[in-house]
Structure formats: structure tokens, C-alpha cells
Amino acid sequence: MLSISFRADRPSDAQSLALPIAKGEAVEGHVPAEIGAVAAAAAANFTGDPGAIVELHASVDNAVRRILLVGIGADRAAAKAGSALVARLLTSGEKRLVVDVTGIESAQRADFAAALAQAAMLRSWRFDIYRTKLPAKQKPTLESVEIVVGDALAATEAAWTPLKAVAEGAAFTRTLVAEPANILYPESFVERCQELAALGVEIEVLDEAAMRELGMGALLGVSQGSEREARLLCMKWDGTGGTAEPVAFVGKGVTFDTGGISLKPGPGMEDMKWDMGGAGAVAGTMKALATRKAKAHIIAVCGLVENMPDGKAQRPGDVVTSGSGQTIEILNTDAEGRLVLCDAIWWVQQKYHPKTIIDLATLTGAMIISLGHEHGGIFSNDDGLADQILAAGRAVDEKLWRMPMGEVYDKLIDSPIADMKNIGPREGGSITAAQFIARFVDEGVKWAHLDIAGMVWAAKPGTMWEKGATGYGVRLLDQWVKDVLEG
Ligand code: BES
Ligand code: MN
Ligand code: ZN
Secondary structure: OOEEEEEOOOOOOOOEEEEEEOOOOOHHHHOOHHHHHHHHHHOOOOOOOOOOEEEEEEEEOOEEEEEEEEEOOOOOOHHHHHHHHHHHHOOOOOOEEEEEOOOOOHHHHHHHHHHHHHHHHHHOOOOOOOOOOOOHHHOOOOOEEEEEOHHHHHHHHHHHHHHHHHHHHHHHHHHHHHOOOOOOOHHHHHHHHHHHHHHOOEEEEEOHHHHHHHOOHHHHHHHOOOOOOOEEEEEEEEOOOOOOOOEEEEEEEEEEEOOOOOOOOOOOHHHHHHOOHHHHHHHHHHHHHHHOOOOOEEEEEEEEEEEOOOOOOOOOOOEEEOOOOOEEEOOOOOOOHHHHHHHHHHHHHHHHOOOEEEEEEOOOHHHHHHHOOOOEEEEEOOHHHHHHHHHHHHHHOOOEEEOOOOHHHHHHHOOOOOOEEOOOOOOOHHHHHHHHHHOOOOOOOEEEEEEOOOOOEEOOOOOOOOOEEOOOOHHHHHHHHHHHHOO
């Protein structure tokens, strides 16, 4: 990954030099005096909009350099600037970039520099491990970004440490999400998470025999058509020295979702390798929290299964008994995420009694129909919790939109033969999925369900990613922990 460092002064040997310019500011005031005129001429059409770049070559500090004027808008858009610079230089042949942010007023400079660095790091993430014949032109060349912060060096280092941890957590999530399902399956997912033990995360794993013992028939029913064994992965981080009650994060970890006997159509089915994006976000968040030693007590649970059609697979019409004892008529084996989540949520409640639960899941295609790829859906039984998570999402630009719940939706999943069925009508499909999960949340527990089906994978570049795995959820949950549990 890109190496990021901070320094007080501009190095004399820098190859390329980037200078942030706010909206409407005169370029001359922000570039070295000797290139004022040439920069102003090059920037004739430059307005300082966030992420806009003007590139010129000029002699600065006695060497010809690539100068990049980068817009930061009216609100010091550090992330947009960091991202745009990396997008421009990543495969340009340039190895080293110096960004001089000493033009930012010193009270804001540390946060600005750290946010710029985080975006640069996230935007540079790629998944090239299976590309043995990548043309040289497409290979990343940029190795390091040095950010010049003047007298704000100590403050910047302090601001950067947690942001770096979060970027590393998001990168961990992205790798899990991007790996194909022949490589990443329940057992290998668990294996990858074992590295968190070195950070002080306690890891507990249930195999199928252990889950059978506990009666977790909903999760196991999804797994029974797969050659891969299911796992329940539990990761615990307590940075409070045992003084705080635990909060639970629960993730849907369907490492591949064929639909099962209710088989999905062929085109696009490969996307279902990222049907473990909720579990991936939860795992990456734990990495971030443990790395930055968050003062919070979190129990993270990932329900890990593969949903396959097979002679042993469950059928439409089957009735299964969940860990909670509630029975479920399986009308569509492709509505499997809720079956995994209901047992994972039941398990964490009976074992750890959290008073707050946040689950993340690529649960429904209907969520993408509702909100597209711009917002995840949030469903909650508690307005306060929902508002906190919505605010965290706005703060880190991982946006959410609140969706309704209620008794009228709940009764749509009543079954004539069991306690409930695993699908409702086509209309409101994301809501009935949330109502299903709600039936497994204990009385008095504050719960939020994040349907992130549209957010885990991106077809086009964003500020924080190139395309592909986004790492959605890590910065969001980290921010919520910071605001609410550590605040
Ligand atoms: N994993 C899918 C939801 C999904 C679809 C996520 C597309 C991301 C992109 C989920 O398991 C599923 O198949 N849901 C069904 C539910 C239906 C059978 C009630 C769906 O959305 O079609
Ligand atoms: Mn499915
Ligand atoms: Zn699924």
C-alpha cells in the first residue's frame, strides 16, 4: 500500500509537488513566487472546485517539477483532493508526491492533512494479485506521498494514527470482499481473521457440530447444500478494561449466494461472491478498532455460509427451527441472509446480552431498487440509535436513509404452517426482510439493521475507491463508536 509520511518542510529533491487551492482563491498567492505568472496562466479555467486539478511543469527550488494545483472547494475538501491526486498519479510513472498543505491555516492543518492522507491511501488500494500479465502501463508506480505540514507535525501525526488504522481496516474488508468464493469460504474467512488476535482481539469459532448442538437450524439449513462447512465467527474487543457493557455488530457472511434450489439467473451471479460484505465490514471494523485501541467493548459476530443447490440442499416448503425455537417456512431458498442473521443475532444475545445490536447485510436486491448505490438502508426499533448512525454516515460520507417498519409489514411474513415464512410479497421486500430479523431481537434491545446491498461493490470510481470493493461500513461503524461509545 501507498506509504504516507508527514514532514515540516518541503524536500529540496521532490519530483512532483501538489498545492491545495480553495474555491475562488487566486492561484498566485498559493504557489512559489517564481512560478506565479506561469501558474496563473495554466489555471485560467481553474476554479478550485473539490478535486479539480491543473497540472503544469515549472522550475521550483532549482528543479523542473510537475506542479499540481488541486481544488479543495470552499470547505477544505481534503479527501477529494487526496483522492484526485492519487487517481491522477497512481499509474503515471511518478513514484513520489509531495503535497504542501502549509497554505491551510494552522488550526485546521493537522485534520486536513490526515484526511487527505486517508483518502490517498484508500484511493490507491487495488486488488491485482491474480493479474499475472498486467501491462506495465496499468501497474501502480506511485509509492509514497509526503505531506508538508510546517509546525503542525506533531498534531498531524496524532490525527493520522487513528485514520490510518481505519484505512487499514477498510482495506482488510475490501480484500475479503474482492476475493473469489473458491478462495474465500467460511473456513478461510475465519483463517484470515485470525491475524486480528495479534492486535488483542479474542476469537471464538463455532463449527457446524457446535451450532447443531445449539439448534441453529436456520443458519445450518442454508449451509446444508454446500460442501463447505459453515462457521460462526465471534471477535471480541474490549478497550475499556472491562468497565463497559458490550455492543454487538453482526454481519451477513454468505461467501457465495447461488440462491440455492431457488437458483438465481446466470448473468451477474458472480457478484454474489460479495454477499459476505456485511461480515467483511464487521471484520474490518474490528481490525480498525483494535489497531487504534478504541475505548469500546464490541462483540462482532459473522454468520458464514455458502448457499448452494445440491441433493442435500434445503427445499422451498421446508420448515426449519431456529436457535430461538421459532420455526420458519422456507418459501424461497434465495432469501437466505435473514436465516443466517437470525441465528447469529440469537446466539450473541443468549451468550453476551448486548443492549445494542447493529447488523450489516447485503440482504435484498429491493434495497438497490429503492436507494440505488447512493445510500444504504437503515431500519431500527430505536429513533436515537438510528439518528446516531445516520449522523455517523453523514460525517464519513457513507450515507444511509431511514426506512419504515411496523406491524402492518410484520404480518406479511406470517405463515400458515410455521411461526413465519422467509419471504413476504415482492412489494416492500427490504422491509419485510427487516421485519423478519426484528422477530429475533430480544425485548428492550436497541437494534439497527443496515441493508448495504447497493454499497459494497462499485461499478465506478468514488472518492475513496477506484472501483470494485468499497469497504463500506468500516468508516461508518468506526465513526459511530467514536461518537457514541468513546464520545
Ligand atoms: N444476496 C441477495 C441480495 C442481493 C442482490 C445483494 C443483489 C446484492 C445484489 C439476497 O440473498 C437475495 O437473494 N435476496 C432476494 C430475496 C428475495 C428472494 C425475497 C432478492 O433480493 O431477490
Ligand atoms: Mn439470496
Ligand atoms: Zn444473499
